[in-house]
Amino acid sequence: MKAALITIGDEILSGNTVDTNSTFIAEQLKNIGIKTVQIFTISDEIETIKKTLKSAFEMADLVITTGGLGPTKDDKTKIAFKDFFNDRLVLDEKTFEHLRQLLIKRKREHLLEINKDQAVVLSKAFVFQNFNGTAPCQMLEVNGKIAICLPGVPYEVKPFIRNQIVPYLQDKFQLDFIENRIISVVDYPESLLSNDIESWELSLPKHISLAYLPVGNRVKLKLTASGNDQKELQKDLEIQVKEVAAIIGERVIATHEDKIEQILHDILIKQNLTISTAESCTGGELARLITSISGSSNYFLGGIIPYQTEKKTQILGVDKNLIEKFTVVSEEVATEMAEKCQELFKTDIAISTTGVAGPNKGEDGNETGTIFYSIRIKDKTENFRLFLPHLDRGDFLNFVSQKIIQELVTLLVKNR
Known part of the structure; x- marks a missing residue:
């Protein structure tokens, strides 16, 4: 039809x-x-x-x-x-x-x-x-x-x-049932992934198809099965998911959910972890994504948006001398923002962002599209830098926030 x-x-x-x-x-x-x-x-x-x-x-x-x-x-x-x-x-x-x-x-x-x-x-x-x-x-x-x-x-x-x-x-x-499963894979170039699972893909039953859906540094493998018996379709998909997950290994971060914020939800609940955010350039988009999932109150304890430089020192407690020495958009400031955020909300995890969303340069001369973010899990901090000058402000906020959550999920999966 x-x-x-x-x-x-x-x-x-x-x-x-x-x-x-x-x-x-x-x-x-x-x-x-x-x-x-x-x-x-x-x-x-x-x-x-x-x-x-x-x-x-x-x-x-x-x-x-x-x-x-x-x-x-x-x-x-x-x-x-x-x-x-x-x-x-x-x-x-x-x-x-x-x-x-x-x-x-x-x-x-x-x-x-x-x-x-x-x-x-x-x-x-x-x-x-x-x-x-x-x-x-x-x-x-x-x-x-x-x-x-x-x-x-x-x-x-x-x-x-x-x-x-x-x-x-x-x-x-009396239409056929359509069942889907999403397998999320990280740190695996699409071409290499395709080559490594080629034999499995070629052996898929005729009623099951596969699509590659790249999202940032994540590849979503979408399996779609069609037929008139819904329960049998679900069983068939489960068999195929287990087979391909065994081939890919630890780079599989989820085998059910599609949205990265839902994947994060499942991991935080399973590992019994709490999280907080300190956002400058992302302006609350991270917190919005995290809290868009039902049940997020079980792990998201709060967030702060110290947008102006002064608020980073007055409210969050970032060292003013650190900002003067390294500028507000820097790895050092992002690191301290995450640490202070974790102390403020008393969470297992804290995420911080500082950068220039655009369209103009930052107050300290940093180029539009520059961002530093830190992910602090327990007593360990991972720092990251991105440069995305080609994105407009709205796309920048969404892309960066999605990528940060994906990076957090990857770290949690590796440390499980």
């Missing part, structure tokens, strides 16, 4: 809003064996929507649109669907009552009349009610092909897809 996705909205085309819906939907469809063959991004114009629907149905069995639904005059998707499917719009009493109860719950019943059009749907449509917003999802089936019309707000789209659309498609089409 093939799918085409259509993202509708001038705000996407202008660059003011990032389209995260398409990526999410494509991934969810892939997990149930539906391949996305095309993603369209178009303006909120009726004729454009109709032409794109025509093109999408020529290449796919399933077309999903997001955006262009709402009470405002620039929301035209519903009208385009009406014209394209030669249908009519009617007030759906069930949807209207659902909308009324939602607004009562939110103490906004006075907005019911303004939002009444949200309960106007296509007469031939099957309606999925929206439990996170006001615009329902509508689905039409014509000549064996399906069109699904979703609102555009991501926090509404995701529950629709996960909780209603995907289960519906799985039940209707």
Whole structure:
């Protein structure tokens, strides 16, 4: 089964809003064996929507649109669907009552009349009610092909897809199960890794495929199995994971989780370790990543962002003479920041960062993209330096924080 996705909205085309819906939907469809063959991004114009629907149905069995639904005059998707499917719009009493109860719950019943059009749907449509917003999802089936019309707000789209659309498609089409396992490997160049596991890779069963996904100095080996027996697929993957892990050895840092922050969570819980952060140039991004995982309160005791040089001495207690001698962006300062952070929060592990995120040079003349960071585990400190002048500020913060957590995971795995 093939799918085409259509993202509708001038705000996407202008660059003011990032389209995260398409990526999410494509991934969810892939997990149930539906391949996305095309993603369209178009303006909120009726004729454009109709032409794109025509093109999408020529290449796919399933077309999903997001955006262009709402009470405002620039929301035209519903009208385009009406014209394209030669249908009519009617007030759906069930949807209207659902909308009324939602607004009562939110103490906004006075907005019911303004939002009444949200309960106007296509007469031939099957309606999925929206439990996170006001615009329902509508689905039409014509000549064996399906069109699904979703609102555009991501926090509404995701529950629709996960909780209603995907289960519906799985039940209707009896799709194969898709199971994945991620094996995270560090300090192993991709070309060398590929060469060393070639015999194993060539012997994989036909229903299991392998993909190499490099992330920094980590390579994620993604195993994907498809078939009609979910438990058997899981057993097959477990066998293959054990085989390849035995070949790679200690450079495997995880065999289940994908996100590095989740891998860190599992290791810290298993080793019963606590952690704290002292961030300058990363501005709290490290702490954000670490605490994005449920259960992080068991090991993350706190963080500090001594962004200004003076705060590193006043709050964290870094020696002022050390800063004057080596500059604030230096290995020596990063080392002392980690030590002071560990003392402050009384943790097993402390991480510190100091650098120049850009776009301008640092106050002491350090080049944009320069960063020193220290990882202190118990009474031992490891120091690192990076120079990333090609990254803009946002990418710099994310890349550096991901890499630091990955470096910490590698150290913890080696020391286990």
